[in-house]
Amino acid sequence: MAHSPKRKLFLDLVRAVFRINGLLLADGDRMAEGVGLTSARWKVIGVIALSNSGMTVPGIARALGQSRQAVQRITDVMEVDGLVSYANNPRHKRSVLVQLTDQGQQVYHALRTVQDPWAIGLTDDVPVEELAGALRLLQRLIFRMEKP
Amino acid sequence: MAHSPKRKLFLDLVRAVFRINGLLLADGDRMAEGVGLTSARWKVIGVIALSNSGMTVPGIARALGQSRQAVQRITDVMEVDGLVSYANNPRHKRSVLVQLTDQGQQVYHALRTVQDPWAIGLTDDVPVEELAGALRLLQRLIFRMEKP
DNA sequence: CTCAGGCTGACTGCATGTTGTCAATCGACC
């Protein structure tokens, strides 16, 4: 049991996650630098773009599973850069809504035009079922780690 | 094609990797704090423990797929803490070998006694085949991303 | 209405990771 194949498989999977996380960040930075962004920023932009009327900073953080402080710092920088704007939140006086500016929208779409071929190229010859299976497993692990 | 199921699957997988990476680091920190370590340090300790006569800093970095500077900073701190020691490298005058001290060995084994039940508990009801499949997929993606 | 607990923003400190640069050493080739 100490060296059960499952244990080794799982630890290898953990290492693979660490590794691919670093590679994804590196690839993301490379793709994003063409439009003056970074990996962390397109993660945030992506969440905002999927919403209709903007999201609060803690809301974005919850969607990403990150701390609100990390998101706040990023939105603050992007607000200075003119990619997002803060709008009054009718449901909450202090917690403003983060919205994409026109420039932010343009950057988001520019990003898509680089990101899509990248995603397609990486998964060219990978069957959909394998992707779905791996995703299910990861989501299952995530669920178990989020509810301790 | 713009919204092909595969593209969405892949992007969901990317998000899952980001999320699980954060959760693994958090869990690792929680497990490691009992023995006075952090996630980053047991990653490094793990690599050293698997070697026989110690490893150079760049060697550890290559094994982890990280920059040597990041590893160097961690080994420097662990050397001050008495977990590792630097030994002369007969094959290279400047590049010393990082070795576990007795204390480092003890910490490594203490970590295993916490890590093993954690790994087992997370994968309790997950079939080995699913683990293996997900690992194969991730390693395939890693391979494609490492060779641009 | 009042007030207690929860949510938010702002700030701080810390850990980790990347990239870039420079000088010293190594190693391989001529």
Next chain:
DNA sequence: GGTCGATTGACAACATGCAGTCAGCCTGAG
């Protein structure tokens, strides 16, 4: 033996993430 490219250590700048704290706003129970 000499030379040149690769490797290494040391240092710095920067980006990102977490946790902790504090004060102010919001919400809902009483």
